[in-house]
Amino acid sequence: MDKSVNAVQRMFSRRSFLRCAAALPWMFGAAQARAYTHTRAHIVILGGGTAGLAISAQLSRLLSGARITLVEPADVHHYQPGWPLILCGLSSVSETQTPNQRHIALGVRWLQTWAQAIDPLKNRVYTADQRVLEYDFLIVALGCETDFEAIEGMHPELLGHEGVFSIYGGARSARKGYHLLQQAHEIPDASILFTAPDTPIKCLGGPIKAALISDFMLRRQRVREHMALHYFSGSACLLPQPQFARLAEHFLQERAIEVHPAFVLKGIDPGYRLAYFAAPDGTTKRLSYDLLHIVPPMHAPGVLTHSGLAWKNGPYAAGGWLKVDPHTLQHPDYFNIFGIGDVVGTPYGKTVSTLRYHLSTVTENLLALLHGQEPRPLFNGYTSCPLYTEIGRAVRMAFDYSRESAPDPFISPANMDTRIAWWQQVHLFRLIYLNLLKGRMA
Template identity: 30%
Template sequence: MSASAFLPAAVNFRPLMFKLNVSSKFVRHCRRHQRFSTSRSLNADSYEVVVVGGGAGGASLSNIFARKSKSVAVIEPNPEHYYQPLWTLVGAGIMNFGKSARPMAAVLPKRATWVKDKVAEFNPKDNTVTTEGGKQIKYEYLIVGPGIQLNYNQIKGLPEAFETPGVGSNYSKLYVGKTTEALQRFNGGDALFTFPNTPIKCAGAPQKIMYLADALWTKNGVRSKSQLHYNTSLGVIFGVKKYADVLTEITRQRNLNVNFKRNLIEVKPDTQEAVFEILDSSETPKETVTAHYDFLHVVPPMSAPDCVRNNKDIVDAAGWLDVDKDTLQHKKFANIFGIGDCTNLPTSKTAAAVACQIGIVKRNLLQVMAGDKPTSVYNGYTSCPIVTGNQKCIFAEFDYNAQPMETFPFNQAKERRSMYIMKKDIIPYVYFHVMLKGYWEGPGIIRKMFRLGMA
C-alpha cells in the first residue's frame, strides 16, 4: 500500500521529517502519490502506471507494479497468453499446443485494470495512449511491451500458401499446426527452412525445426530420400562463434545444406516453388534463385507493431522503440520504459532476455518514480536453447558483445539431454509459475552460486 493511504490531504512534511527522520526520497515518494491520488479520483481513465502488452514482459511487470504502485492498467486485446518458445516442440509434434496457453485473466494481476483493446496511438507529449476502440488512457508512467509483429504478407504468395500442402510456420498460432501436419505427411524430397532479412524473435528457432525434422524423418525412414536446405539471410549460422562452430559441425555431419545470404521473397504453391533473393548479389534488382519444395517452413519478416513504428516520436530510424540499451528508459521521454521484442536493444529477442529486462525496468522505474535517475544496467543477457535433435539441446547464453555468459559449470555448447529437459519442462514451469508473477529476473543468482560468487 502506498504511503499516501496513511496521510491526510494536507501534510506539512517539515515537522514530519523532523519527528520521524524521514528521508527526502520518501517525502518525494509520498508527495507524488498524493498528487496522483487526487487526479485519479477525478478521471477514471487515468492511472499511475500503464502497461501496453500482456506478453512475457507486460504480464510480469504489471504483476510487480500492481503490488508497488497506486493503480495499474494493462492494455491487451488477446484473451489468451502464450509461451511461444514451446511452439518449436509443438510444430515438431512433441508437445500439445494447449501446454503453451493460459487464459490472459490468469496471468494478469487482479489488482490491475485490464483494458481489452489494442493501442492505436501513443501520445507521449500528452502522457496518453488511445485504443482502437477510441478510449483515451492517461498515465504518469508508461511501460511499452506489445511484442513483435509478424509480416507474412510481405512475402508474395503468403499467407495463402498455408492453405496448401507442405507449408507451415512455428511462429504463429494459426500455422504451427500446419508444420506438424506437413512434417508427418512428408515422404521425402526437398525440405526448405528459412530465416528472413529482418530482426526476429528467437533467432535459433528457424534452424531448431530443421534439426527436429531431420530426427523425425530419420525415425520414419524417409531421411535417406530427402534433402534439407537451410536458407538464411544471415552470413553466419549463429551470431556467437562458440555455438556457431558446433552447429556448423552438426550440419556437416548430418548432411544439412546451409545457404547464406538468401532471403525468401515469394512462395508459389501451385508449382511448389520458393523464390529467394541473393542478398550479396551486386545486381539491381538483386539476383534470385528458385527452389522446389516438398516441405517449407517459413519464418516471416518481423517488425515492431504498427502502433509503435508509426509513431515517429518514440521510435528510431528503423521503427523500433528507441530506448537506452543500459537502462531501458526511453531516450526522449523519461517516464516511458520499453521491454522485449518491440525495442531496439541490440540483443536477441527471447523470453530469457525479457526475464533479465524485467528486473532492470522494475528497479529503474521505481527510481524514476522516486525522483531519482535510473542506475541499473542491462548487460544484454539472452538465452537460446537450441534443440538439435531427439532429446538433445545446446544451451546458448550470451551478452551484448556476443560473448558466452553461461549459467552452468560445464560446456553448454555440447549437446546434452539435461539441457533438453531444461528447455522442455523446467523453463516453462518457471515461466508460468514464477516469472509471470514477477519473481524471476533471469539466472544471474544461480550463475553466481555455481561460481561461488565470482564473476
C-alpha cells in the same frame, strides 16, 4: 542396479546437482523482502504478452497506491516456446494456451482493447474503444509482429497447405507442420527448404531448431536418406555470436543440411511449389520444394510508427523498433517511457530469458524515478536460447552485448548438446516462465 536409476545418476552427477542448486535462486527469483513504494502515479502498460503480464504483476507487488492499467486485446495467452514442441509432437495446442484472465495480477486494471495511438508529448494513449488514457509512466511491451505477407505469394492461411509450414505461425500452424512431417514418407526424394529472414527475430535459434528437429523426425521415420534438406539464412552469419554460429553450422553440416548464407526468401508460388530467393550476388534464385518451413520477417507493431517513439536512424529504424537506451531501457527522449520485451530496438535478445533481466532493469529504474533518482545502466544485453539438436538433446546458447559467451545460470555446457539441457528447456523452463508471469523474477 536398475538402468533407469543409472540414467538418472548420469544426468545428475554431484557437480551437476550443486550447480543446479546454485542456480535455483536465478530460476525462481530470490526471495526478496522489499518495502512498498507509495505513489499515486498512473502507470499504463501497452501489451499483455509475456513482458506486459510480468511487469504489471511485479509492479502491483512493489507499489501501493499506484494505478496500473494493462492494455491487451487478446483473450488467450500463448506460451510461444511451446510451439517447437508441438512440431515435435510432444505438446498439444491447448497446452500452450491459457486464458489471459488467469494471469492478470490482483490490482491491475485490464482493458481488453488495442492501443491505437500514442502521444508522448501529452502523455496520452488512445485506444480502439475510444478511451483516452493519461499516464504518468508508460511501459511499452507490444512484442513483435510476424509478417508472412511481406513474402510475395505467402499469407498465414497457407500454413499447413501446399507443403508450407512454420513454428512461427502459432500453435495450430506448428501442429500442421507436425502432420506434414509425418506424411513426408509419401515423397521419398523430397526437397525440404528452411528459411530465416534478414530482420531481427524472436528466438534466435528458432529457424535452426526447426531444421534440426525436422531432420531428426525424418530420420526416425527412416525416410531421410534420399531427401535433400537446405537451410537458407537471411543473414551472412547463422547467429550473431561467433562461437554459437560455428556450433550451429557444425550441427547442420553433420546432418547433411546444406547451408546457404545471405539468401533471403522473397516470394513463393505455392501452386507450383516454387520459392524465390534474393541471392548474395544480387540475382534471384528459383528453387522447387516439396516442403518449405518459413520464418517470416518481423517488425514492431504499427502503433509505434506514428508515435515518434521508434528509432528513426540506425539498424532498428527499418523495423520500427522502440528506441531505448540499451542499458537502462528508458526512452532517450521521454524520461517517463520504458520498453520491455521483444519490441525494444537493441542488439539480439528477443527471448524470454532476456525478459527476466529487462524486468529487473525496468522495475529498478522506474522505482528510481519514483524516488527522485537517476536510472542505472543495469542491463548488459544478456540473451539465452536453446538450440534443439534432436528430440531429447539441446544446447543452451547464452551471450550478451559483448558477444562473449555468457555464463548460463543453468547447468549445461555451452559447447555440446546434452539431455539435461533438453530437460531444462522442456520441463523446468515452463515453471520458470509461469513464475515470470507472476512477476516473481527480479
